[in-house]
Amino acid sequence: MNIETRLDKSVIFPIGEKFDSTNFIGTVRLNMLTSSDTKCPIANVTFEPGCRNNWHKHPGGQVLLVTGGRGWYQEEGKEAYELKAGDVIEIPPYVKHWHGASKNSWFSHISIEVDSSKGAAEWLEPVLDEEYNKLI
Known part of the structure; x- marks a missing residue:
């Protein structure tokens, strides 16, 4: 059984398609649950083991x-x-x-952009392997 089949059977919302972005290390999947142009975009984000996003910040805040x-x-x-x-x-x-995900487990969360009218997320530097690899 591949990871997509296992995840599809264990999450509430569909995991979505692979999302290619330089703001992630590893494979992430994105399923927009609302329109991305709404004031409060909501997405199901699924990280495969070892995947994490870069440092970033949201002008309107975020809820996970x-x-x-x-x-x-x-x-x-x-x-x-x-x-x-x-x-x-x-x-x-x-x-x-x-x-992001731990090294040995997939990870899924609902991301809520609290007030996207204040601007898009500001993506910053990657999380260094040396720091990430210290986590258990």
């Missing part, structure tokens, strides 16, 4: 609703912490952060 797997979240200047299904992360406007 973790729906499956195991992942990590970190704000600049703070320690990374583990995420699991049922966790809710409220990210204030302009807080520099990253999130």
